[in-house]
Amino acid sequence: MSRIAIIDIGTNNFHLLIAEKQQDKIEILHKSKVFAFIGKGGIHSRIIAPDAMERALQYLQNFKKIIDTFGCEEIQAIATSAVRNALNGKELINLVKSKTGIQIQVIEGEREAELIYYGVKSYLVITEISLIMDIGGGSVEFIICDAEEIYWKQSFEIGAQRLLYDFHQNDPISQREIEQLNAYLEKILSPLFEANEQFLPQALIGSAGSFDTIVDIYCAENHIYNSLKEKKEFNMPISAYKQIHQQLISKNLEERLKIEGMTAERAEMIVVASCLIDFIVNRLAIKQMRVSAASLKEGVLWEWANKKI
Structure with a gap:
C-alpha cells in the first residue's frame, strides 16, 4: 500500500x-x-x-x-x-x-497538455479522434487525440484571467469586445486550425473548470440531476450551450450571480471563457461536446498508478 x-x-x-x-x-x-x-x-x-x-x-x-x-x-x-x-x-x-x-x-505547457490527456482518458472512453480543451486562468491547452495516442498538443497563454484583463472591460461584455477577442483568437490559434484540418477531430471534450460551471448551470436551469461527478462525464447539447452562452454575454456580474448553478468564484471570468468556447465551437464546426470531470491532477495520478514517474 x-x-x-x-x-x-x-x-x-x-x-x-x-x-x-x-x-x-x-x-x-x-x-x-x-x-x-x-x-x-x-x-x-x-x-x-x-x-x-x-x-x-x-x-x-x-x-x-x-x-x-x-x-x-x-x-x-x-x-x-x-x-x-x-x-x-x-x-x-x-x-x-x-x-x-x-x-x-x-x-511547461506541453507537459501540462500531456497530463490533461492522461487525466481525461482515465475518466472516459475517447471513442473517436477528439479535441480536448482545458481553460485555465493563465493558459489554455488543446490536445487532439484518441484513446491510444496524442496526435497534436499545444498550450497557449490565453487563459481566462488574461482574456478578462484584455477583452472584458465593459459589463455586460460589448459586441465590439467580443469581435476583438475573436480576431485575436483567430490569429493566435492558427496552429490549432492547421492541426484541426489535418486530424479532423469529431468531438470537443471540455476538461473541468469553466465547462463544469456550464454543466452546473444547464442542470440547475433544467432541473436535471448533475451526474458529472458520478459518471465522470456529461454530454452537453450544443444548442443548450449556445443558450447559456447568450445569457452569460448579455448579463452583468450582478445578474450572472443570480443564474442558477453559477458560483461566485466563476462569475467574473466565465464570460471570456465561454466566448472562447463559443469561438472554438463555431470555428471548428463542433457538433458534439463532452465534459470530463478530470484534468491535470488526475493525469498525475494516472501516471503514478501506472509507475511512469
Whole structure:
C-alpha cells in the first residue's frame, strides 16, 4: 500500500487530491479545491503579487496539514502558467519549501497538455479522434487525440484571467469586445486550425473548470440531476450551450450571480471563457461536446498508478 498527495497549483484554483494504491486498485481518499487567484493583480506584469503570495502560502500550509493526517509517502506539487511565467516564481517556490517542506515542480505547457490527456482518458472512453480543451486562468491547452495516442498538443497563454484583463472591460461584455477577442483568437490559434484540418477531430471534450460551471448551470436551469461527478462525464447539447452562452454575454456580474448553478468564484471570468468556447465551437464546426470531470491532477495520478514517474 502507498499513498500520494497531488497538488495542482493553478492560476485560479489550487487542487488537492490524495489517493491510495493497493496492488492494482486505486482509491481516492480526499479531494478539495480552493480559489487562490494567484494571477490576480500581477499576471500581466509577470509577477505574483504580494497578497497572492500570501494566499498561496496559506492555502498550501492548509493542504499540508490535510496531507499529514493521511500519512502520504509522496507529494507531487505541480505549478503551471502563473508560476512558470512569473519573474518572482522562484520566490514563491522557495517560500513554500521553507514553510511547508513541499517542493513545487514547475511544468511547461506541453507537459501540462500531456497530463490533461492522461487525466481525461482515465475518466472516459475517447471513442473517436477528439479535441480536448482545458481553460485555465493563465493558459489554455488543446490536445487532439484518441484513446491510444496524442496526435497534436499545444498550450497557449490565453487563459481566462488574461482574456478578462484584455477583452472584458465593459459589463455586460460589448459586441465590439467580443469581435476583438475573436480576431485575436483567430490569429493566435492558427496552429490549432492547421492541426484541426489535418486530424479532423469529431468531438470537443471540455476538461473541468469553466465547462463544469456550464454543466452546473444547464442542470440547475433544467432541473436535471448533475451526474458529472458520478459518471465522470456529461454530454452537453450544443444548442443548450449556445443558450447559456447568450445569457452569460448579455448579463452583468450582478445578474450572472443570480443564474442558477453559477458560483461566485466563476462569475467574473466565465464570460471570456465561454466566448472562447463559443469561438472554438463555431470555428471548428463542433457538433458534439463532452465534459470530463478530470484534468491535470488526475493525469498525475494516472501516471503514478501506472509507475511512469
